[in-house]
Amino acid sequence: MKPGLKNPFNLIVTGVGGQGNVLASRILGNMLALGGFQITIGETFGASQRGGSVMSHIRISPGSTWSPQIPKGCADAIVALEPAEGVRVLSDYGHDKVCFISNTRPVYPAGVIAGGAVYPPIEEIRSGVLSLVPDALFIDATEEAIKLGRPILGNIVMIGALAATRLLPLDRKKFRVAADKFAGSDSLDYNLKAFDAGRRLFQTAMSRRSRPAYPVTRRS
Amino acid sequence: MSLLLKNKEGDKRLLMGNEAIARGAIEAGLAVATGYPGTPSSEIIENLSRISRQAGIYVEWSVNEKVAAEAAAAASFAGLRSLCVMKQNGVNVASDFLLHLAESGTRGGMVLVPCDDPGALSSVNEGDARFFARMLEVPLLEPGDFQEAKDMTRWAFALSEEIRNFVVLRSVTRLSHASGMVSLGKIPRGRTQAQFRHAGALLDPESGPMISCLPGAPQFTHRRQQDKIRTAREIFETSPFNYYEGPRRPEVLIVASSICSLYSREAIAMLGKAGKKCGLLKMGTTWPLPEKFLQKHLSSAEKIVFVEEVLPFLEENVLMLAGRWTRGKGPKSYYGKNSGTLPSYGEMNPDLIAEALGKVLAVRRRPVRPESFAAKAGAFADNAAPRRELTFCPGCPHRASFWSIHSALKLDGREGFVCGDIGCYTLAAFPTGFNSLRTVHSMGSGAGLAGGFGRLRAFGLRQPILAVCGDSTFFHAAVPALINAVHHQADLTMVILDNRGTAMTGFQPHPGLPVNAMQESAPPVEIENICRGIGVETEIRDPFDLKGTRDALLSFLEKKEGARVLILRQACSLSPEKKKKNSFKVRVDENACRGERCGCNRLCTRIFRCPGLYWDNRKQVARIDDVVCAGCGVCASICPAGAILKEDAV
Structure with missing residues (x-):
C-alpha cells in the first residue's frame, strides 16, 4: 500500500480534440504504472477528435481495478488543457477542494467563431473558478509551448505543472521513460523542456501566493 | 519492441482494451487477422498490423466486413487461428456470411470481435451486437475488464476449436478505448501449416467440404450447430469468467x-x-x-x-x-x-x-459534494463553457468540398439535395458542412438512396440529386449502388470525397492506395477506373480549387439525365503526409477586412467557420489563429474583400 494517496485517486485530463489529451493521459498513466500503481484510464476518442470536448478519467489505486468512469463530483485533480473545458468538467466532477490546474489559452468552439455563442474573457473564467475553488491555478501552458517552438506541447507543460504539485509521484525520470515511449525519442528533448517549463510555471505561480495550496513537501 | 510481442510472462503492463485483445490473440498463436476500420474497434487490427512481420502473421484491412469475415473463415478452414474485427455496424454487413458460417462451422479457432459503442460516442447508432450471437447460434463472451479482454480472447480460440464453430467476443468503447493493467501470458512458438482438407465425406467436420446447409436436411447441419451450442453451455457452467x-x-x-x-x-x-x-x-x-x-x-x-x-x-x-x-x-x-x-x-x-x-x-445516497457547489458550478459552466459542436478540422478538404456543393446547389436553385452516409463527412449534416446532407444512413446508402430518388422523374421529382461518399466507403459499399444507378439510368451526381485513406478512424489503407495494412506495397485500384469502367462520366478535381469544383458541379447539375461522378481528391489535413506541413502562411490584412460593414455577413467566420479563423471583437476584424490554422489557404478564396492573404509557407 502506497501511503498518503486516496484509493482511488481520481484524475481528469480534459481539453479539445487535437490538443494531445489522449497522449497526456497515456503518459501520466504509464508514469504512475511505473510507480507500481494499478491504473485505469477511461476515455473516448473518434468523433470527439473533430473539435469536440475530450476527457480522460485516470483512476489511480494501490491495487484494485476501478471503472473507467469517475462518479460525478468525485475528481481529486483536474488538469484542463483548455479553460472552458476545465469549467465544464469542474461543474460535473469537481468540488471546492479539488486540485484544479488550467491552461489559459482558449480554443474557440465553432459557435463562438460564428458569433452565436459567447466565450467569456479568460479573466472572467479565472475569477469564476477561483470563487468555486480558491486554490485553482491558471498557467500559460500554450504560450510557454509556443516559446519552445511547438504549441502542441502545451499538454506536456500541463503534465509538468501537475507533477510539481507533488500530489502524485510523477518525477522527471518516469516522465522521461513514458515520454520516450509515447512521444517518440526524436522529440524527447522538447518534451523534457516542456515538462520542466510546466514545473517552473507552477513554482512561479505558487511563489506569488500567500499560503501554499498544495502539499508540495509531502513526498520527496 | 512492441508490448504485444514481449515474451515476459507475468509482466504487468498498462494496455488499452484493444491492445489486450490483440495480445490475447497473439498468445493464442494467431495466424490471420482481418477487419474493416470502425470506432472503437480499429486499434486491434492496427496493433496487429504493426507487428505482422515480427510475429509472422497475416493482417488485412479488408474492403468491407463481410469480406473480412470470409477471409478469416478461409484461414480457419485451412486449420489456422484467425481473428475478425469490426465495429457493431460491421456485423450487420457481415451477418449474411456469418449466418452461413455458423452452420458450416469452422476448423482452426476463429474469433469474431465486434466492438459496440453504447452512447453512440463515435457512431451513428448504438446497436447491440450481442443479439447476433443468439440469432447465429454461436457462443458469446463479454470480457469484464482489461485482464479478461486478453485472457478471454486467448481462451476463445480454444473454445472455437473445441466446438468447431466461431466464437463472438464482444467489446464496448469503454473497454476497447480504456486502459488498464494486464498481466502478460506466454507467446507460443512455431507455425501451423495451412492445408484445406476437402476430399472427405460430405459431413466430416475434419476433412469434408465446408458447406453451410444441405437443402431440405436441417437435421444434419442445423442440428449439429445446436449440439455445439449445448456443448458451449456445459463448458460455461464452470467458466472462471462467471x-x-x-x-x-x-x-x-x-x-x-x-x-x-x-x-x-x-x-x-x-x-x-x-x-x-x-x-x-x-x-x-x-x-x-x-x-x-x-x-x-x-x-x-x-x-x-x-x-x-x-x-x-x-x-x-x-x-x-x-x-x-x-x-x-x-x-x-x-x-x-x-x-x-x-x-x-x-x-x-x-x-x-x-x-x-x-x-x-429504498435508501438515499449521501451527496458527495455540497449541493451549493453543484448549483453554483453548474450555473457558472452554463455561462463560461459554450457548447462545443463537432466540426471539420482546420484544413479539412470536406469543408471546401461542401462549400462548393452548397453554393452550386444554391446557384442551381431547384432545391437539390445531398444523400450522405458514414465518415467524417457525416458532419456535413450540421453547420460545419453547411447543413448539406439531407439523408444519412449506413455505409454506401447515400449512393443507393440517390439512385432511388434518381428514378422518380416519372412521378414529377425535379430536384437535382447528389450523393457523397468517401474513398474507403466507395470500395466498401457504394460500388454496387453506382452500378445499379447506371444500369437503371438513374439521374444523379455522385461526389466521391477522396481524402486518401480511411480518415475518420485513423488513416487505415483501402484498396485505392498503393499500400496494405502491413505497410507493404500493393497495387492500387483506381476509383476513376472503376467508375469509367462501368460507363460513368467521371471528372477529378481538387476541392481546394473552389471555382473549378463549383463549375464542374454546375455543369453536371445541368445535365439532367444519367449518372455522373465527380472525384474531389485532396488528402486529409491530419494524414501523416500532411500533418504539420502547412502549404501556406495565411494572414488577414486588417486594413482590407471591413468586418460587419463589408456586407459579406462575416462569411469567413460566420458561414465558412474554419476553427483556424476567429473574430477579433475589439478591432472588429477576422483573424487567423496560427496555432490552429493548417495553412490550406481555402479561406483566402472565399473572402470577397480579398482581405485574407496566403503566401507559400517556408
Missing part, C-alpha cells in the same frame, strides 16, 4: 456483464453501508447462458437487478430461463430496463447504477 462476489444471502443481486460489472462494483462501493447488502454476479459468458450456475445464484436473493449495455439482452435471456424455474422458488422481483429502473438507451455509469440500486434498496 463469478459471484458479495454476501452469502444478498438483499439485491446484480447481474452484470462487460464493463458494467466494473461500474456495478463501484456503485456498490458508492452506497457505503447499504452496498454491503448487494452482491454482484459478473457474467462473462452471456450466450448461451449457463443455466445451473445462474439458477444457483439467483435463488440466493429476492431482488435481481440487471446492469448491461445497451438493450436488455442478458435481462430477457435470464428471465426466459427464470420462467422455467418459478415452481418451488416463489416469485422474485426483477429490475432492469424492462421495469424502467435503468434506461434502455445510452451508456451506463456508476452514478446511474448507484441511483438505481438506491431506489431498489
Whole structure:
C-alpha cells in the first residue's frame, strides 16, 4: 500500500480534440504504472477528435481495478488543457477542494467563431473558478509551448505543472521513460523542456501566493 | 519492441482494451487477422498490423466486413487461428456470411470481435451486437475488464476449436478505448501449416467440404450447430469468467456483464453501508447462458437487478430461463430496463447504477459534494463553457468540398439535395458542412438512396440529386449502388470525397492506395477506373480549387439525365503526409477586412467557420489563429474583400 494517496485517486485530463489529451493521459498513466500503481484510464476518442470536448478519467489505486468512469463530483485533480473545458468538467466532477490546474489559452468552439455563442474573457473564467475553488491555478501552458517552438506541447507543460504539485509521484525520470515511449525519442528533448517549463510555471505561480495550496513537501 | 510481442510472462503492463485483445490473440498463436476500420474497434487490427512481420502473421484491412469475415473463415478452414474485427455496424454487413458460417462451422479457432459503442460516442447508432450471437447460434463472451479482454480472447480460440464453430467476443468503447493493467501470458512458438482438407465425406467436420446447409436436411447441419451450442453451455457452467462476489444471502443481486460489472462494483462501493447488502454476479459468458450456475445464484436473493449495455439482452435471456424455474422458488422481483429502473438507451455509469440500486434498496445516497457547489458550478459552466459542436478540422478538404456543393446547389436553385452516409463527412449534416446532407444512413446508402430518388422523374421529382461518399466507403459499399444507378439510368451526381485513406478512424489503407495494412506495397485500384469502367462520366478535381469544383458541379447539375461522378481528391489535413506541413502562411490584412460593414455577413467566420479563423471583437476584424490554422489557404478564396492573404509557407 502506497501511503498518503486516496484509493482511488481520481484524475481528469480534459481539453479539445487535437490538443494531445489522449497522449497526456497515456503518459501520466504509464508514469504512475511505473510507480507500481494499478491504473485505469477511461476515455473516448473518434468523433470527439473533430473539435469536440475530450476527457480522460485516470483512476489511480494501490491495487484494485476501478471503472473507467469517475462518479460525478468525485475528481481529486483536474488538469484542463483548455479553460472552458476545465469549467465544464469542474461543474460535473469537481468540488471546492479539488486540485484544479488550467491552461489559459482558449480554443474557440465553432459557435463562438460564428458569433452565436459567447466565450467569456479568460479573466472572467479565472475569477469564476477561483470563487468555486480558491486554490485553482491558471498557467500559460500554450504560450510557454509556443516559446519552445511547438504549441502542441502545451499538454506536456500541463503534465509538468501537475507533477510539481507533488500530489502524485510523477518525477522527471518516469516522465522521461513514458515520454520516450509515447512521444517518440526524436522529440524527447522538447518534451523534457516542456515538462520542466510546466514545473517552473507552477513554482512561479505558487511563489506569488500567500499560503501554499498544495502539499508540495509531502513526498520527496 | 512492441508490448504485444514481449515474451515476459507475468509482466504487468498498462494496455488499452484493444491492445489486450490483440495480445490475447497473439498468445493464442494467431495466424490471420482481418477487419474493416470502425470506432472503437480499429486499434486491434492496427496493433496487429504493426507487428505482422515480427510475429509472422497475416493482417488485412479488408474492403468491407463481410469480406473480412470470409477471409478469416478461409484461414480457419485451412486449420489456422484467425481473428475478425469490426465495429457493431460491421456485423450487420457481415451477418449474411456469418449466418452461413455458423452452420458450416469452422476448423482452426476463429474469433469474431465486434466492438459496440453504447452512447453512440463515435457512431451513428448504438446497436447491440450481442443479439447476433443468439440469432447465429454461436457462443458469446463479454470480457469484464482489461485482464479478461486478453485472457478471454486467448481462451476463445480454444473454445472455437473445441466446438468447431466461431466464437463472438464482444467489446464496448469503454473497454476497447480504456486502459488498464494486464498481466502478460506466454507467446507460443512455431507455425501451423495451412492445408484445406476437402476430399472427405460430405459431413466430416475434419476433412469434408465446408458447406453451410444441405437443402431440405436441417437435421444434419442445423442440428449439429445446436449440439455445439449445448456443448458451449456445459463448458460455461464452470467458466472462471462467471463469478459471484458479495454476501452469502444478498438483499439485491446484480447481474452484470462487460464493463458494467466494473461500474456495478463501484456503485456498490458508492452506497457505503447499504452496498454491503448487494452482491454482484459478473457474467462473462452471456450466450448461451449457463443455466445451473445462474439458477444457483439467483435463488440466493429476492431482488435481481440487471446492469448491461445497451438493450436488455442478458435481462430477457435470464428471465426466459427464470420462467422455467418459478415452481418451488416463489416469485422474485426483477429490475432492469424492462421495469424502467435503468434506461434502455445510452451508456451506463456508476452514478446511474448507484441511483438505481438506491431506489431498489429504498435508501438515499449521501451527496458527495455540497449541493451549493453543484448549483453554483453548474450555473457558472452554463455561462463560461459554450457548447462545443463537432466540426471539420482546420484544413479539412470536406469543408471546401461542401462549400462548393452548397453554393452550386444554391446557384442551381431547384432545391437539390445531398444523400450522405458514414465518415467524417457525416458532419456535413450540421453547420460545419453547411447543413448539406439531407439523408444519412449506413455505409454506401447515400449512393443507393440517390439512385432511388434518381428514378422518380416519372412521378414529377425535379430536384437535382447528389450523393457523397468517401474513398474507403466507395470500395466498401457504394460500388454496387453506382452500378445499379447506371444500369437503371438513374439521374444523379455522385461526389466521391477522396481524402486518401480511411480518415475518420485513423488513416487505415483501402484498396485505392498503393499500400496494405502491413505497410507493404500493393497495387492500387483506381476509383476513376472503376467508375469509367462501368460507363460513368467521371471528372477529378481538387476541392481546394473552389471555382473549378463549383463549375464542374454546375455543369453536371445541368445535365439532367444519367449518372455522373465527380472525384474531389485532396488528402486529409491530419494524414501523416500532411500533418504539420502547412502549404501556406495565411494572414488577414486588417486594413482590407471591413468586418460587419463589408456586407459579406462575416462569411469567413460566420458561414465558412474554419476553427483556424476567429473574430477579433475589439478591432472588429477576422483573424487567423496560427496555432490552429493548417495553412490550406481555402479561406483566402472565399473572402470577397480579398482581405485574407496566403503566401507559400517556408
